[in-house]
Amino acid sequence: MRDVAVISTGITKFGELWDTPLRDLFAEATLACIKDAGIEKKQIQSAYIGCMTSGLFVGQEHLASILCDYAGLNPIAATRVESACASGGAAFRAAYLEVASGASDFVLAGGVEKMNDGADATYCLATAADQEYEVYHGVTFPGLYAMIAHAHMHKYGTTPEQMAAVAVKNHKNGAKNPHGQFPMEITVETVLKAVRVAEPLGLFDCSPVTDGAAVALLCPVEVAKELGKPIVKIIGSGHATDCIALHDRADLAAIPVVGKAARRAYDQAGVGPKDIDFCEVHDCFTIAEILCTEELGFFERGHGGPAVADGRTALDGEKPINTSGGLKSKGHPVGATGIAQIHELYAQLSGNAGPRQLKSPRLGMAQNMGGSGGSSTVHILEVVS
Amino acid sequence: MRDVAVISTGITKFGELWDTPLRDLFAEATLACIKDAGIEKKQIQSAYIGCMTSGLFVGQEHLASILCDYAGLNPIAATRVESACASGGAAFRAAYLEVASGASDFVLAGGVEKMNDGADATYCLATAADQEYEVYHGVTFPGLYAMIAHAHMHKYGTTPEQMAAVAVKNHKNGAKNPHGQFPMEITVETVLKAVRVAEPLGLFDCSPVTDGAAVALLCPVEVAKELGKPIVKIIGSGHATDCIALHDRADLAAIPVVGKAARRAYDQAGVGPKDIDFCEVHDCFTIAEILCTEELGFFERGHGGPAVADGRTALDGEKPINTSGGLKSKGHPVGATGIAQIHELYAQLSGNAGPRQLKSPRLGMAQNMGGSGGSSTVHILEVVS
Numbered sequence: 001m002r003d004v005a006v007i008s009t010g011i012t013k014f015g016e017l018w019d020t021p022l023r024d025l026f027a028e029a030t031l032a033c034i035k036d037a038g039i040e041k042k043q044i045q046s047a048y049i050g051c052m053t054s055g056l057f058v059g060q061e062h063l064a065s066i067l068c069d070y071a072g073l074n075p076i077a078a079t080r081v082e083s084a085c086a087s088g089g090a091a092f093r094a095a096y097l098e099v100a101s102g103a104s105d106f107v108l109a110g111g112v113e114k115m116n117d118g119a120d121a122t123y124c125l126a127t128a129a130d131q132e133y134e135v136y137h138g139v140t141f142p143g144l145y146a147m148i149a150h151a152h153m154h155k156y157g158t159t160p161e162q163m164a165a166v167a168v169k170n171h172k173n174g175a176k177n178p179h180g181q182f183p184m185e186i187t188v189e190t191v192l193k194a195v196r197v198a199e200p201l202g203l204f205d206c207s208p209v210t211d212g213a214a215v216a217l218l219c220p221v222e223v224a225k226e227l228g229k230p231i232v233k234i235i236g237s238g239h240a241t242d243c244i245a246l247h248d249r250a251d252l253a254a255i256p257v258v259g260k261a262a263r264r265a266y267d268q269a270g271v272g273p274k275d276i277d278f279c280e281v282h283d284c285f286t287i288a289e290i291l292c293t294e295e296l297g298f299f300e301r302g303h304g305g306p307a308v309a310d311g312r313t314a315l316d317g318e319k320p321i322n323t324s325g326g327l328k329s330k331g332h333p334v335g336a337t338g339i340a341q342i343h344e345l346y347a348q349l350s351g352n353a354g355p356r357q358l359k360s361p362r363l364g365m366a367q368n369m370g371g372s373g374g375s376s377t378v379h380i381l382e383v384v385s
Numbered sequence: 386m387r388d389v390a391v392i393s394t395g396i397t398k399f400g401e402l403w404d405t406p407l408r409d410l411f412a413e414a415t416l417a418c419i420k421d422a423g424i425e426k427k428q429i430q431s432a433y434i435g436c437m438t439s440g441l442f443v444g445q446e447h448l449a450s451i452l453c454d455y456a457g458l459n460p461i462a463a464t465r466v467e468s469a470c471a472s473g474g475a476a477f478r479a480a481y482l483e484v485a486s487g488a489s490d491f492v493l494a495g496g497v498e499k500m501n502d503g504a505d506a507t508y509c510l511a512t513a514a515d516q517e518y519e520v521y522h523g524v525t526f527p528g529l530y531a532m533i534a535h536a537h538m539h540k541y542g543t544t545p546e547q548m549a550a551v552a553v554k555n556h557k558n559g560a561k562n563p564h565g566q567f568p569m570e571i572t573v574e575t576v577l578k579a580v581r582v583a584e585p586l587g588l589f590d591c592s593p594v595t596d597g598a599a600v601a602l603l604c605p606v607e608v609a610k611e612l613g614k615p616i617v618k619i620i621g622s623g624h625a626t627d628c629i630a631l632h633d634r635a636d637l638a639a640i641p642v643v644g645k646a647a648r649r650a651y652d653q654a655g656v657g658p659k660d661i662d663f664c665e666v667h668d669c670f671t672i673a674e675i676l677c678t679e680e681l682g683f684f685e686r687g688h689g690g691p692a693v694a695d696g697r698t699a700l701d702g703e704k705p706i707n708t709s710g711g712l713k714s715k716g717h718p719v720g721a722t723g724i725a726q727i728h729e730l731y732a733q734l735s736g737n738a739g740p741r742q743l744k745s746p747r748l749g750m751a752q753n754m755g756g757s758g759g760s761s762t763v764h765i766l767e768v769v770s
Binding site for chain 1: 431449467478479
């Protein structure tokens with residue numbers, strides 16, 4: 001396999017973008033990415049685009065073709081990739097493998113979702129759960145994660161205040177991110193007093209409904225060197241699946257798919273949790289961030305809640321988590337989230353993260369998750385110049 | 386890049402399978418494929434599954450996770466791939482690239498669609514066209530292909546009788562295929578007198594609405610040799626996109642994306658149209674087969690109609706097209722079609738095509754298409770043992 005690098009990224013504003021159609025979102029992020037890379041459009045041979053459910057959100061499938069046509073990339077090979085909210089991570093992995101194979105030199109990995117166009121977002125998102133055995137009976141994602149939260153609270157003593165600390169930290173980071181949907185700081189009190197969605201989760205425990213797109217450009221490390229760009233190398237790529245129905249899991253207080261995907265990425269990279277300088281984690285709900293930091297091996301089981309409450313995952317903590325503001329503050333256009341995480345890794349590793357810049361990070365990780373843990377991707381990136 | 390082979394395939398009955406849920410369709414084809422390969426499930430590392438719009442057809446996204454879980458493949462890396470009716474071909478290409486890269490040895494390429502579960506199939510399929518500029522104004526796929534047919538008739542003199550000859554030939558081949566939806570022979574008169582769908586296309590010019598799944602297993606040629614299986618090597622893989630809206634095309638009597646994808650496959654394989662012994666072509670409508678055989682270089686522009694009417698593409702003709710019965714007779718579960726084409730190639734090349742077996746074919750081609758030509762994949766397979 002060839003060594004593969006990320007050499008540029010592009011991202012739109014995240015938010016309720018009523019004036020911007022789906023196709024324009026992708027084009028905006030793609031053109032920014034290509035401009036940043038300093039290459040010609042015609043050099044790009046292929047694209048993988050993560051999108052969860054444009055068919056339900058806006059009535060449009062055949063997505064990669066229409067998006068690439070509007071971005072001026074026609075007639076490249078282009079494929080839409082779906083793994084619910086891990087669609088972006090899956091697209092990144094497919095692009096990585098195509099470059100690694102030697103079939104193509106320049107491959108785009110994109111993600112996009114248009115969630116505020118009138119469709120019932122709660123129903124659309126619920127299609128990431130088991131339609132026949134969960135959704136049909138009325139379950140929604142806040143309900144599923146509420147069950148996970150209750151199990152974690154019962155088993156490990158995790159508290160609502162610890163979950164609130166996730167939201168407070170991520171909004172504090174997100175206030176420094178110009179692309180985010182809700183870039184304002186909040187307090188623990190705000191989170192705890194917010195309207196309830198599904199006990200123990202309130203409004204501020206939940207990531208928002210978001211429109212947005214993000215794109216990353218990949219090429220062989222050897223080619224990247226010739227371009228004189230900051231080179232961020234992909235040293236680990238892990239992807240795993242699990243049953244998507246919560247009732248089929250052995251333990252509701254764990255999300256084992258994350259640990260399995262992480263193990264594959266760690267093994268490939270030859271590193272462990274201690275080596276990771278910072279991580280973008282899939283905080284679709286505050287409890288999800290706590291569990292994921294445990295599954296990734298950053299903290300022992302049951303220690304994720306205390307860790308965030310004690311500031312260990314803050315921007316100036318020992319293991320900064322979600323420096324971008326995470327899904328919670330930055331927003332969660334589901335298909336785009338996995339690539340937006342890569343955008344943050346590239347910004348941090350190339351020293352371009354502005355007011356939220358970490359001090360000389362070397363290894364960054366992005367963990368993207370589908371549904372209530374039916375799939376996860378984990379990527380480890382290393383800056384090499 | 387490593388050389389990659391197909392070592393087994395699996396397929397379900399195609400038809401109106403009211404008693405079989407989506408997940409069971411995939412499991413049935415997958416288990417048949419794995420049994421045929423003679424390997425253990427746990428040796429499979431990854432899967433790509435083509436499906437166009439399970440979100441709209443049955444309310445289920447996060448598809449690769451749920452399908453692989455039900456097939457007993459959890460926790461492998463698994464990704465759903467979508468390129469409208471070319472989703473299967475795109476999944477096959479992604480699986481090919483992953484094995485070629487060296488990242489995995491055994492990768493499944495699957496395709497599935499459940500179209501007869503109560504949803505409005507015409508609307509679901511229309512999401513492969515441009516939602517904002519075509520579908521919103523009432524166009525459907527029979528209408529789009531009717532416009533293409535009119536353009537081809539006007540420019541080249543193609544006749545309804547020539548289009549009917551496509552249906553007659555494919556039903557004649559399909560009558561020899563036990564997996565097909567409509568395995569009966571028909572006459573030109575039946576086609577011409579059938580109820581009109583969109584002039585000049587009648588009911589028998591259109592492929593049916595179908596449930597079904599197909600799966601192929603890929604591995605490195607070197608590994609395949611150790612297994613003692615018939616080895617069918619992938620020597621060319623082409624994929625291209627175009628604008629999906631018909632009004633953006635320069636010429637309605639051409640589908641240039643097919644020619645572009647074919648050129649990439651021919652170039653990689655180092656062969657030309659004359660070298661191809663037989664081809665599975667995307668005959669979603671009879672006119673589509675005529676255009677595709679022209680785009681693939683088998684016949685000059687405008688000669689595709691006379692060629693089929695003269696029997697040149699029959700089972701005993703110089704260039705057999707759609708020996709399986711094609712989409713027309715076998716059925717067209719949209720996400721599965723691209724893999725069902727590979728199933729036919731593998732059957733013919735390994736000498737297991739039963740009453741429709743060709744005499745010692747060496748090179749087979751599969752051409753899968755999305756929408757009215759917004760995307761296409763072309764694969765060339767060669768039997769090497």
